[in-house]
Amino acid sequence: MRALFGILLACLAPVLGAPSALAQDSWPSRPVKIIVPFPAGGSTDIIAREVAQGLTAKFGQQFLVDNRPGASGTVGTAAVAKSPGDGYTFLVTASHFTIVPSLYQQITYDPLKDFKSVSLLVTIPVIVVAHPSVPVKTVKDLIAYDKSHPGKLNFGSSGAGGVNHLSAELFNYLANTHLTHIAYKGTAPAMQDLIAGHVQIMFDAVLTSLPHIRTGAIKPIALTGAKPSPLFPDLPTVAASGLPGYETSSWVAMFAPAGTPPEIITQVSEEVHRILNQPAIKDRQQSQGVEIAASTPQQLDDVVKAEIPKWSTLIKKVGVTVE
Structure with a gap:
């Protein structure tokens, strides 16, 4: 009898001892x-x-x-x-x-x-974009305009601590500019305010800026990465525009x-x-x-x-x- 009981335990052990394995076999069983x-x-x-x-x-x-x-x-x-x-x-x-x-x-x-x-x-490459009313076309224009109009340029971001925020802060650091940060709860509301002209600049993912660039609601200034994008063959990088060593993505x-x-x-x-x-x-x-x-x-x-x-x-x- 004791021998039979031992055999039964030995047979059941792989099943009883591995409930997570059984659960994984049926995964996913719900949303x-x-x-x-x-x-x-x-x-x-x-x-x-x-x-x-x-x-x-x-x-x-x-x-x-x-x-x-x-x-x-x-x-x-x-x-x-x-x-x-x-x-x-x-x-x-x-x-x-x-x-x-x-x-x-x-x-x-x-x-x-x-x-x-x-x-x-x-x-996702990051791109510097501006409201059409901002009288700049290049990185050099942006730097010059900020220095001649201190406190006039705000940049929106999806929130403090994101790549788009730090991309702008690195730009401020290297270019000695003073673009003012306005943090939003996400890219969408920041982009809405850029299109409306409530902020003037964004450092944004190409993915979310592209549709608005195509409609003319915003305009591209430069790319923040190490190389140009095939989507914008004539748009230079920030580094190539006078800020060597600048790169974010x-x-x-x-x-x-x-x-x-x-x-x-x-x-x-x-x-x-x-x-x-x-x-x-x-x-x-x-x-x-x-x-x-x-x-x-x-x-x-x-x-x-x-x-x-x-x-x-x-x-x-x-x-x-x-x-």
């Missing part, structure tokens, strides 16, 4: 939430919805984008950090993820300890709460890579100035670990602070 810590309509939100649509089609469960803006993306990011690592919550965010730890001393999460990397999604990436099973991380990462490299999606994104950068989790880990100290050094050098 999955993708939290975007910025308002709808910005570049991060646009990319998140592209990915969510593809994941829904692949896995047969809804992947729902949940916009939770506030405090430069820290509100939504903190919500993901506190979520169970069960594969039913993900984060799609931007470069803010590696910037805000050096700006906000009181954030409630650790970007290295509280998250698991899933995949880098895209890289942005990215969008996907993360999961710490503790998410590696099997789920791998499934989602591989599917994201497939989705974003579909010819139709790749061509559409490239036509909007977006470069597909789907990566492995390890490659995204490397980006995060490299960028946190990079932005920290820049923030200290430029002297950026937030209230």
Whole structure:
């Protein structure tokens, strides 16, 4: 009898001892939430919805984008950090993820300890744009106008601590200008105020500026990256316009709460890579100035670990602070 009982235990042990494996086999069995810590309509939100649509089609469960803006993306990011690592919550965010730890001393999460990397999604060039009423066409014009009209030029951003904010602060530092920062809760409201003329300048993702450039609602001044864009073959970079050493760009990436099973991380990462490299999606994104950068989790880990100290050094050098 005792021998029979031992045999039964041995047979049942793989099942009883691996409930998470059973759960993973049926994943996803209900809708999955993708939290975007910025308002709808910005570049991060646009990319998140592209990915969510593809994941829904692949896995047969809804992947729902949940916009939770506030405090430069820290509100939504903190919500993901506190979520169970069960594969039913993900984060799609931007470069803010590696910037805000050096700006906000009181954030409630650790970007290295509280998250698991899933995949880098895209890289997005940043462009300097202006309201048509601003009498400048080039970087040199912008610098000269600011110096001759101190206090007249404001720049809008999606919030303190984002790449577009720091791009402008780096510009101020290198050009000795005094563009005044006006922070918004996301790119969309900042862009609305630029179009309305309530702010005069933005350092913005090409993805969200391009439609308004095409209609003439705003005008391009320069690109912040290291090279020109095929979308704007005659538009120079800031560095080539008289500020050598100036370079910034942005990215969008996907993360999961710490503790998410590696099997789920791998499934989602591989599917994201497939989705974003579909010819139709790749061509559409490239036509909007977006470069597909789907990566492995390890490659995204490397980006995060490299960028946190990079932005920290820049923030200290430029002297950026937030209230």
